[in-house]
Amino acid sequence: MTANRLSVAVLWHMHQPDYVDGITGRPTMPWVRLHAQLSYYDMIRLVREEPQARAVFNVVPSLLRQLDDAASGRTEDDFQRLSRSAPADLEEADKLLLLRDFFSFNHAQRFVELPRLRELWETRGGDGREALEPGVITRFDDQDLLDLQVGFNLAWCGRTLREDPRVARLFVKGRGFTESDKQDLLDVQREFLGRILPAYREAAESGQVELSCTPLNHPILPLLCDTEAAHEALPDLPLPATRFQRPGDAWFQVRTALDETERLCGIRPVGMWPAEGSISEAALRVFETERLRWVATDQGVLANSWKKEGSPMPGEGHFQSYRWGGDDAPAIFFRDTGLSDNLGFHYQSWSATDAVADLLHHLDNIRRGLPEDGEYIVPLILDGENPWEYYPDNGIDFLQRLYGEISRTETLRWSTFDGYLSRDGVRPVVLPTVCAGSWIRADFTTWVGHVEKNRGWEYLAGVRDAFEAKLSAAGALTKVKLADGQTVTAPDPDRVGPACDGDLPRAMAAMANAESSDWFWWYGDDNPTDFGREFDALFRRHLANVANHLGDDPDPRLDTPVLGQGSDA
Numbered sequence: 001m002t003a004n005r006l007s008v009a010v011l012w013h014m015h016q017p018d019y020v021d022g023i024t025g026r027p028t029m030p031w032v033r034l035h036a037q038l039s040y041y042d043m044i045r046l047v048r049e050e051p052q053a054r055a056v057f058n059v060v061p062s063l064l065r066q067l068d069d070a071a072s073g074r075t076e077d078d079f080q081r082l083s084r085s086a087p088a089d090l091e092e093a094d095k096l097l098l099l100r101d102f103f104s105f106n107h108a109q110r111f112v113e114l115p116r117l118r119e120l121w122e123t124r125g126g127d128g129r130e131a132l133e134p135g136v137i138t139r140f141d142d143q144d145l146l147d148l149q150v151g152f153n154l155a156w157c158g159r160t161l162r163e164d165p166r167v168a169r170l171f172v173k174g175r176g177f178t179e180s181d182k183q184d185l186l187d188v189q190r191e192f193l194g195r196i197l198p199a200y201r202e203a204a205e206s207g208q209v210e211l212s213c214t215p216l217n218h219p220i221l222p223l224l225c226d227t228e229a230a231h232e233a234l235p236d237l238p239l240p241a242t243r244f245q246r247p248g249d250a251w252f253q254v255r256t257a258l259d260e261t262e263r264l265c266g267i268r269p270v271g272m273w274p275a276e277g278s279i280s281e282a283a284l285r286v287f288e289t290e291r292l293r294w295v296a297t298d299q300g301v302l303a304n305s306w307k308k309e310g311s312p313m314p315g316e317g318h319f320q321s322y323r324w325g326g327d328d329a330p331a332i333f334f335r336d337t338g339l340s341d342n343l344g345f346h347y348q349s350w351s352a353t354d355a356v357a358d359l360l361h362h363l364d365n366i367r368r369g370l371p372e373d374g375e376y377i378v379p380l381i382l383d384g385e386n387p388w389e390y391y392p393d394n395g396i397d398f399l400q401r402l403y404g405e406i407s408r409t410e411t412l413r414w415s416t417f418d419g420y421l422s423r424d425g426v427r428p429v430v431l432p433t434v435c436a437g438s439w440i441r442a443d444f445t446t447w448v449g450h451v452e453k454n455r456g457w458e459y460l461a462g463v464r465d466a467f468e469a470k471l472s473a474a475g476a477l478t479k480v481k482l483a484d485g486q487t488v489t490a491p492d493p494d495r496v497g498p499a500c501d502g503d504l505p506r507a508m509a510a511m512a513n514a515e516s517s518d519w520f521w522w523y524g525d526d527n528p529t530d531f532g533r534e535f536d537a538l539f540r541r542h543l544a545n546v547a548n549h550l551g552d553d554p555d556p557r558l559d560t561p562v563l564g565q566g567s568d569a
Contacts, residue, residue, distance in 0.1 A: 006319075006367040007377040007415040008406055009333070011056040011296065012043055012384025013273055015218055017518035018062040019538065020075065022510045022545040028538055029531070030079035032066040035385045036196055037189055038158040038394065040067070043384055044199045045160060046399045047208055052407035054414035057200065057384065058212045058273040061260035062513070064197065065498070068264055071193035083153055083186060086179055087145035095137050098145055099124055102152040104530075106389040110155040116175040117151040120144060143176070150177040153185055158388075159396055161192055201266045210416035212271040213261040215253035216498070219515040220447050222280035222436045224250040227457060229280045229436040233304060233443035240448070240457040246464065248490030249515065250286050251480050256497050256512075258290060263499070271295065271417050273381065275517045277335060278444070280436035281324065288329045288483035294321070294417045296333040296381055300442030304435035314429065319366065319376040321421065323428035325483065331428040333417055335381040335439060339363075344382040348390040352397040356405050360412075367411055375426045377415060381439075447517055450524035456539065456562045460514055462555060463543045467511055470550060471496070474504055503549045510545035523562055536563040 016035065019027040027033075047055045069075040082090075082098055090098070103121055111118040123139050126132055140148075154170055161167050166188050170181055203209035215221055222229040225247045230237050254272070262268040270293040274283065277297040287295050299318040306313040314320075318334035339362055347355035363378060370376050388395035406412050420426060440446050447453060471477050471491055478492040494500070496508035519539035522532055529535070539562070544554035 004372055004411070006363060006370070006412055007375065007420055008363065008412055009054075009056060009377055009379050009415045009417055009420060011058055011212070011273055011379065011381040011417070013058045013214070013382065014040060014043075014063060014384045015060045015214065016063045016066065017516045018066065018217060018513045018542075019077070020066060020069075021538070021541055022506055022513070023548055025075065027066065027070075027075055027077040029534060030077040032063060033070050033077060033080070033189075033193065034156040036067055036070070036193055037156050037161055039385045039388050041192070041196045041199055042158045042160055042394070042396070043399075044196075044203050044209065046396070046403065048203060048206070049400070050403035050407055051208075052414060053403040054208055054210075054416050054419065056210045056212055056271070056416050057203070058214060059200070059261060059265070060214045060216075060218050060275075061257045061264070061498075062217045062516070064260065064264045067193065067196060071190075071196070073190065080186070083149050083182070087142040087149070090145070092134065092137055095140070095145060096132060096134060098148060099136060099140070100132055102148050105152070105155040109389065109392065113171070114151050114154060114174070116147050117155065120148050120151070146177055146179070146182065147175055150182050150185060153182075153189065157189070158394055161189065164188055164192075197264060204265065204267045210271070210418050211261070211265060211267050212269045212273060212417075213257050214273055214275050215250070216257040216260065217253065217512045217516045218275040218518060219250070219253050219512075220276060220278045220438070220444060220517045220520070221250045221253065221274050221283040221286065222278050223444060223448060223457075224253065224515060225280060225282040225286070227448060229282070230444040230448050232280070232308075232436040234445065234449070237443075237445065237449045238451075238454065240454040240461065242458050242461040244457055244461045244464070247282060247286065247482070247486075248477075248480060248488040249464075249512075250283060251289065251482070251488065252491045252493060252497075253512065253515070254286055254290050256493050259493065260498050271330075276446070277301070277381070277439035278437070278517075279332070279434060281434050283436075284325055284329060284332075284434060285483045285486070288325055289480070291328075292330040294331040294333060294421060296335060296379060296417070297437070298381075298439035298442060299334040299337050300439070301435065301437040302334040302431075304437055304442050305431060305433055308435040309432045311432070316370060316374070316376065316429075319370060319378060320374070321377070321426065321428040322431040324431040324434050328483070331417075331421055332431065333377070333379045335379050337439075339378065340380050340382045343380060344387050347398065348387060348395075352392075352401050355398055356401040359402070360405060360409065363406075363412060375420070375423055377420050379417075446524075446526060447520040450526075452523035452562050452565050453520050455565050456520055456523055459540070459543060459558065459562065462557070463514065463546050464511060466555075467507065467546055470504070470507070476504060476508075503551070507546045507549040510542045510549060514539060514542040514546070532563055533561075536561050 204211040321331040476495040
């Protein structure tokens with residue numbers, strides 16, 4: 001038997017953590033702005049150019065707010081400051097920062113497009129950010145540094161920006177840039193940022209795009225509910241000495257995410273890709289409380305859940321929706337691991353023609369293996385911004401072919417998750433139990449279990465426990481009845497939510513920022529980065545700012561970096 005037509009749903013996850021120091025108000029890193037210039041607008045545009053295409057764009061509210069601030073000019077990151085300054089006016093320390101940080105892009109792709117950057121890189125020498133000696137500055141004159149400033153910002157221009165004549169001429173010019181060239185480029189980029197959020201709103205209103213979101217600051221929601229959730233997949237995993245158990249914080253992150261997405265994009269989502277596809281039964285109760293229609297995770301979580309139940313997985317596997325927790329609970333979609341990873345990590349080295357043909361071949365094999373009586377779906381879920389740095393031409397040819405070929409294939413059709421659930425005959429399959437896990441190995445080892453990661457949770461728990469007394473004294477806690485009837489204490493969004501002003505809401509914002517998954521991602525030895533010290537410092541700064549906003553002294557232990565604590569002290 002063969003399914004007559006197979007639905008394909010692609011979810012592009014747009015995510016950056018909150019880089020803004022709550023005291024200075026300045027972003028400490030530039031990645032929101034740079035990715036916005038490279039891909040956020042272009043990704044929406046590519047969907048809109050193919051009328052039959054459909055896509056889910058999942059946004060993190062902490063990203064939306066930073067994007068809104070950058071577009072309005074309310075914030076300027078350090079890379080912008082370094083870019084705007086004339087090289088002759090820069091101190092030696094700033095010149096060294098230029099040489100250290102302004103080669104932060106994919107060299108394989110950008111050196112081909114901008115040969116001048118390759119020349120400057122070869123003159124600089126050294127591979128790492130930390131390897132530079134101050135004497136390297138003597139190899140560069142002011143024109144070299146000006147070419148680096150302009151070249152770096154050109155490297156982070158996507159398709160739409162490159163089509164602007166003011167930008168296109170700089171790619172042609174290639175070198176010998178002037179201060180006027182540079183200021184024109186920076187002004188064009190600033191104007192461009194203001195087009196992005198309206199484009200998301202318009203695409204969602206058109207029906208071509210479904211807008212979903214992640215809890216406010218991208219926390220691993222099951223671990224906020226209870227760090228013991230990590231033991232469901234790995235019973236022997238070492239956990240932090242202090243148990244973190246704040247289901248009320250999980251609810252706050254979900255509720256305020258929906259509010260903020262609606263405020264900034266004009267649409268209240270009905271679905272969520274939880275941070276890193278992380279779910280648990282406790283987290284699902286939180287989603288149900290806020291009446292979400294769907295959530296998504298990875299097929300490995302589905303396999304572990306059936307294993308936990310002791311029953312075989314249905315033959316239709318992850319090509320259908322499931323539900324745990326009753327008729328009012330959200331449907332659950334399970335990401336196709338292999339095909340999603342092909343898009344995110346493997347097809348970048350293929351020709352666009354071969355890559356799309358390979359994907360269509362896999363989709364047809366899936367379709368042929370499914371019954372003809374039923375509605376089935378293949379969920380393709382992946383990062384919507386990072387992969388395109390590694391694709392030729394920012395992935396434009398690949399994405400155009402992807403949208404076009406599936407649109408023209410009679411046995412396939414594009415869908416969104418909400419659209420699929422609205423189709424006649426679709427009824428989620430009952431899932432008897434859920435084994436807590438994420439899209440990475442169906443467990444939580446990326447965020448807990450290593451000594452550094454656990455120490456980070458211990459820092460977090462200590463600050464959060466102390467902050468509870470402040471919230472209570474201010475009457476800023478509320479009781480929330482979850483979908484299973486359990487009542488939990490949570491920060492009150494009406495008193496300390498993102499829309500509120502004052503020192504206590506600012507302290508709550510710092511607390512919620514510190515609960516982000518990103519800091520724990522970079523701890524341990526599984527995800528090395530040149531920016532590890534900056535991430536560690538920002539995590540501890542968010543924690544310290546909980547006290548700073550309230551006029552209190554931060555816990556002195558926060559002065560000790562988490563990074564490098566490879567063994568218990």
